[in-house]
Amino acid sequence: MPTCLIVDDSSVVRKVARRILEDLDYMVDEAEDGQEAFEKCRVSMPDTILLDWNMPIMSGLEFLKLLRAFIGGEKPYIVYCTVENDIGAIAMARKAGADDYMMKPFDQQILEAKFNLTRLEAAI
Numbered sequence: 001m002p003t004c005l006i007v008d009d010s011s012v013v014r015k016v017a018r019r020i021l022e023d024l025d026y027m028v029d030e031a032e033d034g035q036e037a038f039e040k041c042r043v044s045m046p047d048t049i050l051l052d053w054n055m056p057i058m059s060g061l062e063f064l065k066l067l068r069a070f071i072g073g074e075k076p077y078i079v080y081c082t083v084e085n086d087i088g089a090i091a092m093a094r095k096a097g098a099d100d101y102m103m104k105p106f107d108q109q110i111l112e113a114k115f116n117l118t119r120l121e122a123a124i
Contacts, residue, residue: 003044004115005028007037007063008052008081013104017050020111034063038070045072048115051083051098053089060095067099079114081106 004026009124014030020029023092029046037049049067053060060080062080067073071108080098082089083105098111 001025001027002048003029003046004048004050005029005031005040005046005076007031007036007052007055009033009036010052011056013052014093017106017111020108021050021115024115026115033058034058034066037063038066041067041073041076042071046076049076049078051080051110053080057089061093064093064096064098081083090113106123 002025004021006014006021006028008014009032010015011032014032018028024050027035029040032042033055038058051060051064064078064080067076071078077099078097078102080093081104082101083103085103093101100114102110
């Protein structure tokens with residue numbers, strides 16, 4: 001069963017994403033900021049990460065850079081999730097190591113498409 005870490009400071013977003021991903025047979029864990037997410041990754045690296053852009057304590061971009069520099073941090077497939085339609089921010093996230101991105105608000109169809117694609121790419 002693939003694993004996913006949802007990193008978002010919004011409990012509502014985490015709850016919605018968890019429900020959708022569990023329906024796709026992902027084992028899901030949650031973190032409410034980048035620091036908590038990094039600690040969880042140090043203990044057990046997930047297969048995928050749904051990562052928010054703007055969070056307190058440690059932003060998504062800071063987490064992304066830290067994780068990709070960490071041994072084993074190249075492994076997770078990371079979908080960067082943002083409310084900002086800022087091409088520059090998306091480019092920074094991609095350069096820092098995000099594999100894909102999606103805009104908030106998302107719905108079940110969008111999240112399923114991203115994570116079914118992730119599973120397909122991992123199988124190749």
